[in-house]
Amino acid sequence: MQDQLTALVARATADLAALNARPEFEAAKARYVGPNGELTALMKQMGSVPKEQRPAVGRLINEAKARLQAQLDAALARIAAAELAAQLGPAVDVTLPSPDAGPGTRHPLTLVREEMCRILRKVGFAVADGPEVETEYYCFDALNTPSDHPARDAQDTFYFPASTRFGNVSKMNPEEKYLLRTHTSSVQIRTMLKGPPPIRIVSPGRVYRRDTTDATHSANFHQLECLYVDQHVTVRDLKALLDYIFASLLGPDTKTRFRPHYFGYTEPSFEVDLTANHLPKVKKDWIEIGGCGMVDPAVFEAVGYDPERWSGYAFGMGLERLAMLLYGIDDIRYFYQNDLRFLKQFA
Amino acid sequence: MKISLNWLRDYVQLDASVEEITRAITFLGFEVEGVAHTGAPPLANVVVGEILTRAKHPNADKLSVCTVDVGPAGGVKTIVCGANNCDAGRRVLVALPGAILPGNFEIKQSKIRGQLSDGMMCSPDEIGMGSDHAGLLILDGQPAPGTPINAALPAGDTVFDLEITPNRPDCLSHLGIARELAAWYKLPLLYPQEKFRGVIDESVANALRPDLLAGVRVDAPEDCPLYTALIVTGIKIGPSPAWMQNRLMAVGLRPINNVVDVGNYVMLETGQPLHAFDAHTLGGNQIVVRRAADGEKITTLDGKERALNSGMLVIADASRPVVIAGIMGGENSGVSEDTTDLVLECAFFKPQSIRWTARKLGLHSDSSHRFERGVDPHSSLEAACRAVDLIIETAGGSAAGPAYRLGGDVPWKREIVVTHGYICEKIGFEIPEADMRAAFESLELTVTREEPTGQRGTAWTVDIPSWRDDLDRPIDLVEEVLRLYGTERIPAALVSSPGLSGDDDPVVLFERRVTEYLVGHDFHECVTCTLRPAREVLTWTSQAAAAELALANPFVEDQSHLRPTLITGLLESLKLNQSRGVPAARLCEVGRIFVEQNGQNFECAAVGFIIADPMGDRAWLKREPADFYATRHHVCALAAAAGVDIAGEVLKPVTEQYFGWQEGHAACAGEMALGWTARFGLLNLAMVNALGVEGKVYGGIFAILPAKLTGAATRRRFSDFGLFPAALRDLALVVDRTTPAADVQQALAKAARAAAGNAFAVESVSLFDVYTGAGLPDGKKSLAFALVFRSTDRTLTDDEVSVAFQRIQDELSKNFPCQIRK
DSSP states (O other), rough: OOHHHHHHHHHHHHHHTOSSHHHHHHHHHHHHTTTTTTHHHHHGGGGGGGGGGOOOHHHHHHHHHHHHHHHHHHHHHHHHHHHHHHHHHOOOOOOOSSSSSSOOOOHHHHHHHHHHHHHHTTTEEEEOHHHHHHEEETTGGGTTTTTGGGGGSTTTTOOOOOOOOOTTTSSSSOOOOOOSSSSTTHHHHHHHSSSSSEEEEEEEEEEOOOOOOOOOOEEEEEEEEEEEEETOOOHHHHHHHHHHHHHHHOOOTTTTEEHHHHHHHTEEEEEEEEEEETTTTTTTTTTEEEEEEEEEEEHHHTTOOTTTOOEEEEEEEHHHHHHHHHHTTOOHHHHOOOHHHHHHHTT | EEEHHHHHHTOOOOOSSSHHHHHHHHHHOOEEEEEESBOOOOOOSSEEEEEEEEEEEOOTOEEEEEEOOOOTTTTTTEEEOOOSSSOOOOEEEETTTTTTTTTEEEOEEEEETTTTEEEEOOGGGGGSSSSSOOSBOOSSSSSOTOHHOOOHHOOOOOEEEEEEOOTTTGGHHHHHHHHHHHHHHTTOOOOOOOOOOOOSSSOOGSSOOOOTEEEEEEEEEETEEEEEEEEEOOOOOOOOOOOHHHHHHHTOOHHHHHHHHHHHHHHHHOOOOOOOEEEGGSGGGGGEEEEOTTOOOBTTTTTTTEOOOOTEEEEEEESSSOOOOOOOOETTOOOOOOOEEEEEEEEEOOHHHHHHHHHTOOOHHHHHHHHHHHGGGEEEEEEEEHHHHHHHHHHHHEOOOOEEEEOOOOOOOEEEEHHHHHHHHHHOOOOOOOHHHHHHHTTTOEEEEEEEESTEEEEEEEEOTTOTTTSSHHHHHHHHHHHHHHHGGGOOOOOOOOOOOOOOOHHHHHHHHHHHHHHHHHHHEOOSSSSEOOHHHTTOHHHHHHHHOOOOOOTTTSOOEEEESSSHHHHHHEEEEHTOOOOOOOOEEEEEEEEETTEEEEEEEEEEEEEOOOHHHHHHOOOOOHHHHHHHHHHHHHHHTTOSSSSSSOOOEETSTTTEEEEEEEEEEEETTEEEEEEEEEEEEHHHTTTTTTTTTEEEEEEEEEGGSSSSSOOOOOOOOOSSSEEEEEEEEETTSSSOHHHHHHHHHHHHHHHHHSSSSSEEEEEEEESSTTSSOOEEEEEEEEEEEOOOSSSHHHHHHHHHHHHHHHHHHHHSSSEEOO
């Protein structure tokens, strides 16, 4: 019996070591430990073993059974591992590049616009929107622009023929002409006409000037304007806003200054300069970044606000100019060419 | 405009440095676009030297060794020089050891290539006189060696180039800027003294010299409210004095002769343009201020013939126009070398009239620039008298009075009442009353009344001078106070934020969502021009629609129309990348497009994208190329961002009327009547090829009227999906190959819902296989659907599902043109 068991285990060990697939394994398993298996057959002989030898034989059988099971387990583990390996295939070269293009990128003008909106949102400005096709009223008249002001000239502003109609751009007067807005201030007018103060909006958007395209000019470009209307709004509040915006955007070493200037829709009016030591093109120089002022009483009258009761400020700037400053871009045309080598630099 | 510092000093005693004055002008509100210096700056230890000998440097080909006599104090110096023009006998400027030249460059005794050099001979740029570095500055007139530079050269000047804002025509003059600086520095303003005070007789008939000027008539008083003509006789034309020439040249004007120069000088001094006629050229000895006749012609001083029209104001003699009023004189009536008797015009023309004419003719002059912005009619006579005075001083002659003076000189009177409290409330901080009052007075805004108001402090009645037409309301005085107080002194503060006043506009929210989606799907966001060329727009819309999108006044031909789509701009960007050898596959843009419908344009918020084969197809691991269904997937997602469910809409294949899209390979949904449109699929291959873009390009665009975008989406209710197991059945239907799958799916889903009734739910009917070929008749296809049935309250039995499944098949066999594929 002992010899038979030893021989069986030895044969099974050799046998199982050669197995590579699950069906063969299952067959081998049945051959040894199945109901008709060899070990099972030996175990059935226990009945014919003399009583006094039974404990010893039983021990021998148990030992053999345990060793056989260990061999089976090992073989199964080996086969399962081989199966997994086959499923996985060869190891990848993790240093090979992905053939997928990407990642996608947001345009630098979007990045700058969104950053400005985020900064302004923190102090209560909501983003407003309005049409790019405008009328003379919203773009000029309501903004206290005299009827023969040079900005309204066909030399500087794109107009549409008198017969052109826009189904979803409202006119104030039936005879006024449609045009492409020259600034996003028209959004301020539409917003103020919609409801009473207080108003705290930022209006970013595309604007149009009839201008030669060169390194610093483009027929369409982007602006961002802020408007705040409430009671007791002061010049000092305006300066505080500008200080806050540019310190948030460019860091605490940024300084702003106001230079008195002239705009028809604000009084007093200022141009805003900034200086920030760490910006490559700015250093200690003052760079003009935008215009601002206190909303002119004439504008309030145009939208039906009482100028005795309400006061407000407005600030506007060019987004391309700001992006050029922030990123050190020296030609505005890069923004509209969309060369991927450009677009991928900023996201 | 250019402003000379020397000239300014005639009217205000400025001691401040150029840097300080630049700063003062800046904060007064005039942008300083440039500061130029003429003449030599003050320099010590730079003297006149005479080159005695010149020899070649022993150790350097391009250098010379010169001996230079620098006068009794310095003796003869040996100086190494690199310039070519250091010939013996020339007088030059020598910087002696110890001199500090501009740029903080100190001159020391030194050895140059082994040769001792005891100073430096200077080129113009080395002593701050321009940028000429070509050679030494050679002195004319043999000044004595040893003469200090500032004695040898005329004194320099500083010229500011200023941007004058359109509200301040009074500052288009030296006197105007001087007034501002006098206010800033709290110094008195010194007016030029006029000597001439000819008797001004209102009666035209009393002219004493009808042989020179018999009459003046103003036929267009609405354009010319005031016209003055003075006569100066017996003058002699010649060059103007050097001091006047120097000033004119400093500010960029070319001296012509004494009379013309005086006219320019007085304009630059006072801001009042003047015009001088040779009295003998005026036909009929008449001056008529009238509108031109249509087609009337004049040859202006610049030699160009100009056709006039009846909107334009001219100064004419009895028969022909001699001046385009306020803009430019004609060559037939100007002052010439032989002129002896003058008529001097000093007028006020309506700014609108001058502006219109100058634009129309494309003709701009120093005179028109001032008239367009508005000159002060109330001080014009003083300017004329000043000019007569200077003409007599420089050209001799005498004034032959009286002057012709036509038009009403409406007396000027304007007062503004403003309180201390009002100004403080607008600026947000305190400025003492005394400072405010001083600011008014320094600008010659005379305070005529002062009374306490209690809470709002003193109320001032401020008398506005005639040249400050821009000051009209109390708010205008706030700016004057703040300017003189100094905008740099506005105290810092924290932003006061009372909280959010509203939500971001729905359009903005939509744009943000779709940008994030596309960038998240590896697209590169582009910004392309809204204005497109006609030929491109016609590849995208009908002729009629393109006509509606055209601008009235395009600036350049290839930017003449509003864009009807975003795709063309993206294709242009794709092509640019391809032509530069930059692999580009996925581009997108978010922006406005303009859709024409029934003769009306609609401005839409839009998002578009294109997917191209990346160039070259060189990849170590191949990927499946893009296809129609990828574009459909993206457009559905983009529409969902606007709250539009395209999947639930009927998709139509495009036909040839959908420009730009490839028939049979693209789809569309929506229309302007619904407020939105979507197009997606393969871009028209012929169009893409014609653009020079390589390979197939897929794309998609979704556009929506801004008004259709609403802020908050309606809140959804939870619907129970059931945890009991689902019952699954597959069903394949054979239909005509042209039958849209959506029709089959719809019929199947309807039949399934009917069969299930209220007993259980049809959770989904989804297509999972499309088959054509062997085993099917020609022209047929098989569509296989998976049906999922489920109950929320029990496990479905096989029997009940089988009964329903059979019913579905029966229903379809009977009522839908299909066969059940077994």
